[in-house]
Amino acid sequence: MVWTRKDLLGLEDLSQEEIEAVLSTAESFKEVSTREIKKVPALRGKTVVNLFYEPSTRTRVSFEVAAKRLSADVINIASETSSVRKGETLIDTGRNIEALKVDIIVVRHNYSGAAIMLARSLRASVVNAGDGWHEHPTQALLDIFTLKEKLGKIAGLNVTIVGDIAHSRVARSNIWGLTKLGAKVTVCAPRMLIPPGIEQMGVRITEDIDEALSRADAVNVLRMQFERDEENAFPKQLEYFKNYGITQERLEKARKNIIVMHPGPINRGIEMSSEVADGMNSVILEQVTNGIAVRMAVLFLVAAANENIKNEDSN
Amino acid sequence: MHEKAKILDKEAISRAVMRIAHEILEKNKGTKDLCLVGIRNRGAHLARRLADTIEAIEKEKVCMGILDITLYRDDLTLVSQHPVVHKTEIGFDITDKHLVLVDDVLYTGRTIRAAMDALVDFGRPKSIQLAVLIDRGHRELPIRSDYVGKNIPTAQNETVEVRLEEVDGKDEVVIVEKNNKNGLDA
Numbered sequence: 001m002v003w004t005r006k007d008l009l010g011l012e013d014l015s016q017e018e019i020e021a022v023l024s025t026a027e028s029f030k031e032v033s034t035r036e037i038k039k040v041p042a043l044r045g046k047t048v049v050n051l052f053y054e055p056s057t058r059t060r061v062s063f064e065v066a067a068k069r070l071s072a073d074v075i076n077i078a079s080e081t082s083s084v085r086k087g088e089t090l091i092d093t094g095r096n097i098e099a100l101k102v103d104i105i106v107v108r109h110n111y112s113g114a115a116i117m118l119a120r121s122l123r124a125s126v127v128n129a130g131d132g133w134h135e136h137p138t139q140a141l142l143d144i145f146t147l148k149e150k151l152g153k154i155a156g157l158n159v160t161i162v163g164d165i166a167h168s169r170v171a172r173s174n175i176w177g178l179t180k181l182g183a184k185v186t187v188c189a190p191r192m193l194i195p196p197g198i199e200q201m202g203v204r205i206t207e208d209i210d211e212a213l214s215r216a217d218a219v220n221v222l223r224m225q226f227e228r229d230e231e232n233a234f235p236k237q238l239e240y241f242k243n244y245g246i247t248q249e250r251l252e253k254a255r256k257n258i259i260v261m262h263p264g265p266i267n268r269g270i271e272m273s274s275e276v277a278d279g280m281n282s283v284i285l286e287q288v289t290n291g292i293a294v295r296m297a298v299l300f301l302v303a304a305a306n307e308n309i310k311n312e313d314s315n
Numbered sequence: 316m317h318e319k320a321k322i323l324d325k326e327a328i329s330r331a332v333m334r335i336a337h338e339i340l341e342k343n344k345g346t347k348d349l350c351l352v353g354i355r356n357r358g359a360h361l362a363r364r365l366a367d368t369i370e371a372i373e374k375e376k377v378c379m380g381i382l383d384i385t386l387y388r389d390d391l392t393l394v395s396q397h398p399v400v401h402k403t404e405i406g407f408d409i410t411d412k413h414l415v416l417v418d419d420v421l422y423t424g425r426t427i428r429a430a431m432d433a434l435v436d437f438g439r440p441k442s443i444q445l446a447v448l449i450d451r452g453h454r455e456l457p458i459r460s461d462y463v464g465k466n467i468p469t470a471q472n473e474t475v476e477v478r479l480e481e482v483d484g485k486d487e488v489v490i491v492e493k494n495n496k497n498g499l500d501a
Binding site for chain 2: 041300
């Protein structure tokens with residue numbers, strides 16, 4: 001077994017084998033959600049805290065469902081309603097949660113590196129549910145899992161990521177994961193939204209959406225986070241849809257079975273048309289279903305590894 | 316680690332499978348409502364062989380499933396356990412079926428306990444029976460087998476290795492003696 005980490009912080013540090021270990025474990029966990037009793041006792045007696053400093057519904061609910069299907073107890077903390085408002089630091093909050101004998105902390109934070117900092121200060125397992133512009137590893141793992149399920153492999157695939165690459169942790173995690181598994185990644189966005197130096201991650205850059213789609217086996221469409229556009233770098237919504245929105249006409253020029261993914265929530269009529277979102281090529285809802293299996297796998301692997309670490313320390 | 320003795324060879328294994336198949340049919344009076352469930356990894360292959368044998372005898376198919384019990388084990392905490400989770404494949408409704416659990420070696424009984432916990436999450440079988448190729452003793456739970464290929468009294472510092480063509484390239488059962496004599500289970 002290759003998984004020995006107590007935390008999952010990002011895909012940048014993971015080896016190809018470690019990523020594959022998560023994917024194959026997730027494959028086994030997928031069956032659990034098809035049972036009448038959707039629950040296994042693997043993490044019975046363990047406690048998972050969802051510590052969210054940013055609004056999130058789908059990721060938090062997905063982690064909560066995953067933990068509950070493993071029989072763990074789950075507590076949700078949202079920063080708006082917690083002592084964070086009173087000025088407590090992240091590390092102090094983490095230490096207090098750990099003092100409650102919690103086993104896994106799932107953290108989302110608006111600062112890049114927050115999860116890493118927390119993991120270094122705690123013995124509890126930390127799972128990164130998105131930190132700033134840095135990484136969102138479970139989202140990328142579920143994207144890759146869905147791709148692999150649909151196309152049978154990752155190596156050699158052409159995957160295009162469209163949208164706000166500069167501010168997207170989903171894009172970064174996907175790029176790390178996909179390139180490690182041997183896929184060829186193209187990023188496509190208006191120049192303002194392509195971060196300098198991204199080519200060093202081994203990706204091809206284009207501003208032409210039709211060219212980016214023409215050889216793609218799959219396209220991962222990022223959400224335009226207009227609420228974060230503090231620098232006014234974004235094009236207007238209509239202009240973006242016209243130049244980069246995924247429409248049925250654009251897909252007709254692409255490969256017939258091109259897979260369309262989106263991490264959600266979708267802005268219909270901005271990143272893609274409704275026709276595409278609900279169309280034959282879309283796997284958006286399958287991504288949501290697969291997210292549970294992937295997060296179950298992650299929670300299970302980090303918990304098991306942490307048990308081993310604790311046992312080795314006490315011997 | 317060294318091999319101490321070979322207990323069963325290819326022919327002996329196949330005779331044991333044949334006898335167990337007949338015993339299962341005798342006890343259950345045929346194949347009605349009968350299903351075999353193999354425990355990964357080698358139990359699943361043995362269940363496949365039993366299902367094929369039963370089909371050859373009765374000219375009727377018996378349903379067969381595969382169980383991975385990693386998620387039901389009580390020893391997630393054991394040192395150097397790096398659990399690998401494989402798929403469970405129970406493609407039929409087990410409610411009101413007579414299930415025969417199949418495993419290669421019966422030892423402490425904890426695997427079987429976990430397997431039964433897993434099965435009751437899938438439904439309410441009419442009965443659960445247990446078939447094993449080797450019963451090596453040292454039970455830690457009140458569990459017994461209904462069908463046994465061979466009973467082999469062993470010491471705690473020995474392990475029984477069942478090797479099957481499908482996994483190991485050959486059929487045999489050997490006793491292996493571990494070098495450490497403190498009786499720790501692998």
